[in-house]
Amino acid sequence: MADQRSDRLIIAGFGGQGVMSLGQLLAHAGMLEGKNVSWLPSYGPEMRGGTSNCNVIVSNAPVASPIVTRASALIALNMPSLDRFESAVEPGGILLLNSSLINRRVEREDIRVYYIPASKIAEELGNIRVANSVLLGAYIEARGNVKRESVIMALKEVMGPSKQDLVPINERAMKKGASLIRELTN
């Protein structure tokens, strides 16, 4: 039987944390690998200081509903996102949270939770704005069915000629996130 694996993500955070681009990179990378992908942003009347989120599906089968109601993974970049979407993670799913901005533990025992100090790592790398890439690298290491090389390729395509100088720091951020997962799992 063909591998019908389908990864369904909710990625959420404050506006400006790179939530939408994190999702787009993942979808783009999936596409480059010939997978079926979709990316769906929330575009509702979100409150200032509230959450912005997107749904991403990377699947070996064609994507039916692009809406993620039961997520195989949640990437939460801030506290309101965790509060809102924690329950949407299906049992056996994973939750990656930005522990720099989220100071509570997750009580659920039926999912795997990774506490990633993404904002702190990004600051240490010299650019707070690559916190999303730390989490993306961590996600790919933990569960993703796309390769990091594909994400880098997608990044190069999305960034355009004027922003190519930002590719290396994002790559470093992803590697850092991935190594953190390896430490946590070992």
Place this chain on the structure above:
Amino acid sequence: MAKVLMKGNEAIAEAAIQAGCHYFFGYPITPQNELPAYMAKRLPEIGGCFLQAESEIAAINMVYGASGAGARVMTSSSSPGISLKMEGISYIAGSELPCLIVNIVRGGPGLGGIQPAQSDYFQATKGGGHGDYRMVVLAPSTIQEAVDLVMDGFDIADKYRNPVMLLADGILGQMMEPVEFKKREAIDLAEKTWATTGHKGDRPRNIINSLFINAKELEDHVNKIYRKYEQIEKSQVRVETYNCEGADLIIAAYGSTARIAKSAIEMADKAGIRVGLIRPITLWPFPRDSFKKWAERDHVKSFLTVEMSKGQMVEDVSLSIEGKKPNYFFGRTGGVVPTPEEILGEIKKVMGGTRG
């Protein structure tokens, strides 16, 4: 050509440009703004014309004028804006002019909301504007299909000299999927000898008109248009059927809702319930024969129409299946999107006989 990851609104715009549409007139409204924004950037680069009009009414009348002059032309809007365009659409249909109108539907009535909905089905398929006329209404469920239907839509409009509407919703407008802009075979379309291009005295003048003061003349004109509609009904129906063979229940759904229904069908399958899907791609002409054919099958016990509205297409489904099987309805509206779990719940209720 390789696939590219694009937002629905932008992909629709690019498809229109590749189909040779170099004229766009519109007015901003969420959730379709990326479409005119894309046009505003791209059309000047290729010598086309993007114009943000002072209102939707002005924009549709600019479409009317450009189409009368023989241009391949389009406009786009979302529900409240489409209501404003309706007078112009009726005039365009009455004057037998081709154009593409894109409606990225949001919740209504009134100013409503900005979230996805399908509550403009009646408006799109049953008139909207005044008078005896029809629009060909195309309802994509993926961005790739939206791209393909935009390209086909212009050809259908030209072939029959009639407005064509692409009816999608906020989900399709906002989401991103991989798309491919396929090179298409050129279609043999009649020259637009009727266009008002200036005759310089070497041919009789062309007049674009929808006014017929004499009742008999107007009746003849409308009958002539309706003979075209008969041709369209015979040759332009498009429908997708999925998993219907052996199904106990058939879901009727279009657009984004059909995709959500497919997820529910997969879940039902795992629960041992066999459910099929009939997805109209043309909402007008409606795939009546397909529904009738499946309604006549013994294994099909009932239909469940699912829409993001209070029930509009459900009426066409009932008309098509002619009472042969019960047709239940489930809908969410106002911008609330049904979940696969909810639809599965309805499937179970219908199968368990607990739906009245």
